[in-house]
C-alpha cells in the first residue's frame with residue numbers, strides 16, 4: 001500500500017544543516033498496524049510529515065498504491081501529537097470539521113458524526129466543549145475527527161503520550177478494536193516499546209539521528225491480544241531486542 005525507498009531529509013537551518021533521516025526504506029501493507037519507535041529527535045515526526053505530504057523528502061521516493069505521493073497532502077489522515085480540538089467549538093462541531101471542509105452540508109455531517117459518538121465513547125458529550133472532557137475522551141474525539149476524513153491510512157503521532165497509565169491501556173485496546181473492525185491501516189509513532197509490541201503487526205526501530213531503520217520486526221502473537229501477552233517469552237525477547245537497538 002505504502003512504500004518508502006531510500007528516504008532522506010535534511011533541514012537547512014540558519015546555523016547548520018540537520019540530517020534528520022537517512023536512507024529509510026519501509027513498506028506498509030493494507031490493514032497492517034505498524035509502530036515506529038526510536039530515540040527522541042531521531043526523525044519520527046519528520047517521517048510522518050513526509051508521508052502526510054506536509055514536508056518533502058530531500059531524497060528517495062514515496063509511493064501509495066503505486067503512485068508517487070511526495071508532497072501530496074490528503075492521501076493519509078494525520079493525527080498530531082498535540083490535542084488539536086478547537087476550544088470554542090463543541091465536540092460535534094469539532095469532529096465534523098473534515099466533513100464540512102469536504103463540502104458536506106452541516107446537517108448531514110452532524111447526522112453522520114452523531115451516529116458514531118457512542119462507538120467512540122462520546123455519547124452524551126455531543127454539545128460539550130473540549131475543556132469539559134477528560135484527556136482520554138478528548139483523544140477519542142481527536143481520533144473521531146481523524147476517522148471522519150474517510151482515509152484508510154492513519155498516521156498517529158504519540159496519541160497516548162499525555163495520558164495516565166490506566167487511560168492509556170483502555171485507549172490502546174479500544175483503538176485496536178476500532179482499527180481491526182474498520183480495516184484501517186495504521187502507522188503509529190510511540191516512545192513506548194511495550195505499547196508498540198502490544199499493538200503492532202510489525203515494528204520499525206529507528207537509530208538516533210540521523211534516523212535509519214535498524215530493525216523491522218514482526219509480532220507473531222494472535223489477535224485479539226490481552227495483557228497476559230506481556231508475560232510471554234516472545235514479548236520479553238522482542239522487548240529486549242528492541243531496547244538494545246534503541247540504546
Ligand SMILES: Nc1ncnc2c1ncn2[C@@H]1O[C@H](COP(=O)(O)OP(=O)(O)OP(=O)(O)O)[C@@H](O)[C@H]1O
Pocket residue numbers: 011012013018019020038039040041042043044045046047209
Ligand atoms: N522544521 C525544522 N527545521 C529544522 N530542524 C528540524 C525541523 N523539524 C525537525 N527538525 C529537527 O530534525 C530532527 C528530527 O526531529 P523530529 O521532530 O522528526 O524527531 P522525533 O523523533 O519525532 O522527536 P520526538 O520523539 O522528540 O518527538 C531534530 O533534530 C529536530 O530538531
